[in-house]
Amino acid sequence: MKITEETVKYVAALAKLSVSEEEKQKIAVDLDRILDYIETMNGLDTEGIEPMSHVLPVKNVFREDVVTNTDNREQLLKNAPKQKDGCFAVPKTVE
Amino acid sequence: MIDITTLSALELGRKIKAKEITVADAVKAQLEMIKQRDANYRCYITVLEEEAYAQAAEIQKRIDAGELDDSPLAGVPMAVKDNICTKGVKTTCASKILYNFEPTYDATVIEKLKKAGAVILGKTNMDEFAMGSTTETSHFGETKNPWDLNRVPGGSSGGSAAAVALEEAYYALGSDTGGSIRQPASYCGVTGIKPTYGTVSRYGLIAYASSLDQIGTFGRNVSDCAAALEVISGHDDKDSTSAPAKNYSYTKALIDDVKGMRIGIPKDYLGAGLEEDVKQSILKAAESFKSKGAIVEEFELHSVDFAVPSYYVIACAEASSNLSRFDGVKYGYRNPGAECLQDLYKNTRSEGFGNEVKRRMMIGAFVLSSGYYDAFYNKALKVRAIINDGFQKAFEKYDIILGPTAPETAPVLGESLSDPLKMYLSDIYTVSVNLAGLPAISLPCGRDSKGLPIGMHLIGKHFGEQDIIRAAYSFEQSRNYERPTVLTKGKEA
Numbered sequence: 001m002k003i004t005e006e007t008v009k010y011v012a013a014l015a016k017l018s019v020s021e022e023e024k025q026k027i028a029v030d031l032d033r034i035l036d037y038i039e040t041m042n043g044l045d046t047e048g049i050e051p052m053s054h055v056l057p058v059k060n061v062f063r064e065d066v067v068t069n070t071d072n073r074e075q076l077l078k079n080a081p082k083q084k085d086g087c088f089a090v091p092k093t094v095e
Numbered sequence: 096m097i098d099i100t101t102l103s104a105l106e107l108g109r110k111i112k113a114k115e116i117t118v119a120d121a122v123k124a125q126l127e128m129i130k131q132r133d134a135n136y137r138c139y140i141t142v143l144e145e146e147a148y149a150q151a152a153e154i155q156k157r158i159d160a161g162e163l164d165d166s167p168l169a170g171v172p173m174a175v176k177d178n179i180c181t182k183g184v185k186t187t188c189a190s191k192i193l194y195n196f197e198p199t200y201d202a203t204v205i206e207k208l209k210k211a212g213a214v215i216l217g218k219t220n221m222d223e224f225a226m227g228s229t230t231e232t233s234h235f236g237e238t239k240n241p242w243d244l245n246r247v248p249g250g251s252s253g254g255s256a257a258a259v260a261l262e263e264a265y266y267a268l269g270s271d272t273g274g275s276i277r278q279p280a281s282y283c284g285v286t287g288i289k290p291t292y293g294t295v296s297r298y299g300l301i302a303y304a305s306s307l308d309q310i311g312t313f314g315r316n317v318s319d320c321a322a323a324l325e326v327i328s329g330h331d332d333k334d335s336t337s338a339p340a341k342n343y344s345y346t347k348a349l350i351d352d353v354k355g356m357r358i359g360i361p362k363d364y365l366g367a368g369l370e371e372d373v374k375q376s377i378l379k380a381a382e383s384f385k386s387k388g389a390i391v392e393e394f395e396l397h398s399v400d401f402a403v404p405s406y407y408v409i410a411c412a413e414a415s416s417n418l419s420r421f422d423g424v425k426y427g428y429r430n431p432g433a434e435c436l437q438d439l440y441k442n443t444r445s446e447g448f449g450n451e452v453k454r455r456m457m458i459g460a461f462v463l464s465s466g467y468y469d470a471f472y473n474k475a476l477k478v479r480a481i482i483n484d485g486f487q488k489a490f491e492k493y494d495i496i497l498g499p500t501a502p503e504t505a506p507v508l509g510e511s512l513s514d515p516l517k518m519y520l521s522d523i524y525t526v527s528v529n530l531a532g533l534p535a536i537s538l539p540c541g542r543d544s545k546g547l548p549i550g551m552h553l554i555g556k557h558f559g560e561q562d563i564i565r566a567a568y569s570f571e572q573s574r575n576y577e578r579p580t581v582l583t584k585g586k587e588a
Contacts, residue, residue: 011457011461011464014415015457016422017441037516037519038407040401041408046477049480055293058336061335063332072199075199079195079199079425080424080425081424081428
């Protein structure tokens with residue numbers, strides 16, 4: 001695997017992170033080493049194996065759609081870094 | 096006056112019921128111990144002093160009224176890892192991005208503890224978002240090993256493990272995604288159990304990797320661990336991966352008898368990379384089981400080397416998705432200067448997350464990105480299937496699997512941070528258990544030439560908690576619990 005600084009820029013954008021020019025190079029080296037190691041998985045033949053995403057054979061779990069929680073707007077807003085008129089406030093998103 | 100804090104959780108519970116000790120006395124003794132020791136060891140992020148006394152008064156009333164007669168741990172002070180939501184009490188995941196977050200609800204495990212009369216003393220330190228094996232990635236500073244201040248306590252539940260070892264809590268909750276309960280238990284010389292995936296509700300556990308995460312317990316002995324696990328287990332409608340109701344009576348398995356039990360030791364678990372002292376200690380434990388009438392033999396497990404790479408792909412992929420919710424909008428840290436929404440996200444996340452968390456989110460974003468999904472993510476899921484299959488085959492022949500919890504005893508502070516790959520490899524024996532969703536326990540089985548504790552790892556089949564608890568309990572009867580040497584010498588740092 002060869003991770004370029006371009007790839008680092010791309011995955012950082014996917015993860016919504018900003019990375020400085022100096023960081024980019026260090027991260028590229030780190031990721032390269034880790035992904036090289038991860039690729040040792042290729043030593044195991046997985047031809048015809050079903051991917052396993054879950055441990056237990058549980059399927060979709062359904063329940064009646066009944067409201068059980070109560071209105072706790074005030075409590076929830078207490079954690080907001082910024083609030084206005086009973087809502088979460090964010091910087092302007094549409095010009 | 097008896098030395099309250101050295102009692103086990105169940106002993107204290109009995110003395111409280113017998114009116115020999117009040118709940119308030121137990122809380123006071125425990126808080127004094129925290130004051131005395133925690134400045135050096137930093138097991139806790141938040142200590143609930145006033146709240147603990149208030150809880151004590153209320154629980155004492157319930158005990159006196161006979162409401163908690165069926166609750167052996169009623170009134171016993173305990174600690175909770177800081178990634179488990181506690182209503183109105185800061186829950187930080189040891190991250191700057193949640194430095195001031197106060198959940199508006201209790202996790203299901205907290206509701207269950209409160210119902211059973213637990214006194215919650217505080218929230219324990221951990222690796223940021225449970226990503227790490229040393230508790231050094233905490234935004235609030237690292238926890239120190241109770242046996243040696245220059246060493247790590249393990250991780251990610253290092254604060255919980257160290258608090259129990261240092262007698263700053265009688266028992267504690269942790270979470271285990273790749274070994275985060277068992278490995279610190281091993282490094283700190285205490286017992287830690289991770290149950291079968293789906294046994295304990297994850298509702299209110301701040302997710303790292305949802306298909307691997309499971310809450311479990313720490314104690315100074317197997318009985319305390321089993322009793323605490325019994326309190327928090329059970330089906331929960333609020334967790335769609337919660338298993339249908341099973342038999343949760345773990346304390347009934349506390350029996351000193353392993354006659355005829357079939358125990359397998361994977362040959363691959365005793366090979367290269369394993370410290371000699373650890374190996375000898377595990378072989379000695381195997382002999383002890385044999386002398387008690389168990390049938391112990393070595394076998395080939397296969398594919399052991401592929402567990403760590405598969406684990407890191409899956410865990411990072413799930414983390415990159417789970418941690419996308421931390422955006423600075425609804426709670427936690429927000430970058431104050433951002434003028435548009437994209438900058439708000441990027442600046443908040445870049446400043447709020449530490450390096451290891453960012454690294455794992457980027458690995459996750461990479462392995463899920465178009466062009467790499469099949470080669471990495473899908474491949475890891477297939478490797479996971481093969482590893483699971485290997486265990487299922489082994490359990491056709493054996494009741495439990497025995498091995499070391501970690502290849503080495505606790506490393507020196509700072510060593511692992513400089514080399515993430517080396518740290519990842521220290522999880523070699525524990526991660527496969529999470530990939531397959533199996534239950535496992537780590538308990539002390541000796542010490543190395545440096546005097547550091549060694550942990551023995553017992554793995555059970557799905558919902559085979561009773562088997563590993565029985566074997567662990569039986570082994571425990573053959574040796575005395577060892578307190579960290581700083582405590583026994585009476586000269587605490």
